[in-house]
Amino acid sequence: MTTSSTTADSAAVSSRRFWGNPVVGLIFRLTLVGVWGFAGVSKLIEPGGARDAIIAYRIPGMTNDIANVLGYVLPAVEILLAVLLLVGLFTRLAAIATAVLMAGFIIGIASVWARGYSIDCGCFGGGGDVSAEGKTWRYLSEILRDLLFVGMATWLAIWPRTLFSLDRHPEEVR
Amino acid sequence: MSSKQSDSAKDRRDKAAAARAAQDAAEKRRDRMIKIIGGLAVIAVVGAIIGLSIWQKNSKTPTTADGLPVASADAALPKGVVNSGDYAYGVPFGTGAATAPKMTLWEDFQCPSCNSLEQANGTTIESLAETGKTQFYWRPTAFLDARLGAENKANGAPNSSHRAIAAWGCAIDAGKTREYHDIVYKNQPSTEGTGYTEAQLLDFGKQAGITGDAYTTFEQCVKDGKYLGWAVNSTKAFTDAAVPGTPAGFLNGTEIKSDVLADKAKLEALVAAAK
Numbered sequence: 001m002t003t004s005s006t007t008a009d010s011a012a013v014s015s016r017r018f019w020g021n022p023v024v025g026l027i028f029r030l031t032l033v034g035v036w037g038f039a040g041v042s043k044l045i046e047p048g049g050a051r052d053a054i055i056a057y058r059i060p061g062m063t064n065d066i067a068n069v070l071g072y073v074l075p076a077v078e079i080l081l082a083v084l085l086l087v088g089l090f091t092r093l094a095a096i097a098t099a100v101l102m103a104g105f106i107i108g109i110a111s112v113w114a115r116g117y118s119i120d121c122g123c124f125g126g127g128g129d130v131s132a133e134g135k136t137w138r139y140l141s142e143i144l145r146d147l148l149f150v151g152m153a154t155w156l157a158i159w160p161r162t163l164f165s166l167d168r169h170p171e172e173v174r
Numbered sequence: 175m176s177s178k179q180s181d182s183a184k185d186r187r188d189k190a191a192a193a194r195a196a197q198d199a200a201e202k203r204r205d206r207m208i209k210i211i212g213g214l215a216v217i218a219v220v221g222a223i224i225g226l227s228i229w230q231k232n233s234k235t236p237t238t239a240d241g242l243p244v245a246s247a248d249a250a251l252p253k254g255v256v257n258s259g260d261y262a263y264g265v266p267f268g269t270g271a272a273t274a275p276k277m278t279l280w281e282d283f284q285c286p287s288c289n290s291l292e293q294a295n296g297t298t299i300e301s302l303a304e305t306g307k308t309q310f311y312w313r314p315t316a317f318l319d320a321r322l323g324a325e326n327k328a329n330g331a332p333n334s335s336h337r338a339i340a341a342w343g344c345a346i347d348a349g350k351t352r353e354y355h356d357i358v359y360k361n362q363p364s365t366e367g368t369g370y371t372e373a374q375l376l377d378f379g380k381q382a383g384i385t386g387d388a389y390t391t392f393e394q395c396v397k398d399g400k401y402l403g404w405a406v407n408s409t410k411a412f413t414d415a416a417v418p419g420t421p422a423g424f425l426n427g428t429e430i431k432s433d434v435l436a437d438k439a440k441l442e443a444l445v446a447a448a449k
Contacts, residue, residue, distance in 0.1 A: 040223075041223065041227055044223075044224060044227035044228065045227050045230060047320050047321060048320075052418075052419065055416050055417075055418045055419075056418045056419060058418060058429070062416055063416055064413055064414050064415070064416045067416055072224075075224075075227075076220065076224055079220050079223050079224065080216070080217075080220045083216045083219050083220055083223075084216055087212060087216065089208070089209065089212045089213065089216060090209070090213075116431055117431070117432075118432065119418075128418070128419040129287070129418065129419045129432060131287075132432070132433060166208050166212050168201065168204065168205040168208065
């Protein structure tokens with residue numbers, strides 16, 4: 001009797017608590033599912049995958065062959081992360097991968113910006129050179145947006161326990 | 175009874191501990207099962223999504239190879255064009271000596287921003303070449319045909335980028351390299367994907383000043399698609415070099431920033447500094 005009431009109490013406490021809240025975590029998880037799903041599929045349906053978008057970043061040493069392979073590997077990884085986060089399996093791992101990948105995108109965007117090119121980030125399909133008009137705001141908003149996603153992913157890496165997930169956390173279930 | 179009760183208190187604790195251990199083990203087994211089965215299911219779903227996307231894309235995009243020759247080193251080349259070296263399949267233009275800075279410009283006749291560049295600064299690029307300030311090569315690519323295939327076909331102008339390049343090759347033979355190039359851009363359709371019909375490509379030759387016997391040769395050359403193989407080869411060179419889109423200008427192998435390329439004063443200064 002006493003045990004069940006303390007469990008109920010701690011559950012009540014944990015649902016009120018903001019940091020690590022399983023409902024907030026669920027919202028973040030599903031947001032990242034949407035981001036990765038959309039990003040992955042829109043890249044895949046482009047001719048040649050994301051090859052052209054990748055080349056537009058002018059990464060030193062980038063060749064046609066590397067870009068061709070990456071052009072399909074990148075969207076595949078994005079879709080894999082979307083599905084993992086959707087069902088809530090290996091959430092912590094998927095969240096860490098998300099944060100790392102997003103950090104890479106931020107570095108990529110910051111680097112083309114610093115080098116003075118004006119490109120479409122190709123984040124959700126498209127890509128390539130575009131007019132320099134509104135360049136500052138475009139790059140800045142893309143970086144801020146990706147930082148937001150890094151924040152969500154970091155949250156999930158710290159508190160991977162969210163509502164409706166396949167992951168089991170025995171130490172918390174007990 | 176009483177001793178049994180004290181026994182059973184310990185018993186209960188042991189039993190509870192055993193039950194908990196069993197529950198933990200069951201929990202762990204279930205967890206492992208979920209991870210394995212779930213992991214496999216995730217891989218299957220990802221594979222299906224990727225397969226479907228690629229299948230859907232392939233069924234939508236007509237292949238560039240549609241009616242085009244395959245890349246071959248034996249393909250016919252317009253006058254002055256070579257099939258090897260750093261500028262293979264490029265069109266040399268102007269009077270630049272071998273010592274002048276080497277400038278190249280990748281363009282697709284169907285690319286709207288190439289047309290913007292041509293209108294904004296094409297004259298500067300051409301006069302730098304004509305006055306020998308640069309050793310200049312036009313580098314044609316038809317990469318847009320892969321994207322505009324459906325629109326091109328619907329307008330009765332399939333593979334317009336390849337065909338425009340091939341027709342330009344015929345005009346190069348007739349000595350109208352710059353004229354034909356400029357006229358194609360001047361007549362670029364306002365809607366990307368409309369493309370160029372054969373009648374248009376022939377008419378551009380007339381506008382470029384090809385007349386008499388030269389025109390008969392030009393006409394036959396365009397109709398035969400004599401230089402389609404060259405267009406395919408040059409496009410392959412573009413792809414292999416991982417050029418980031420069009421227009422792309424290079425000076426001595428270094429990419430020219432687009433704002434410099436489109437600006438007379440900035441481009442002239444860059445070329446002068448490269449000497």
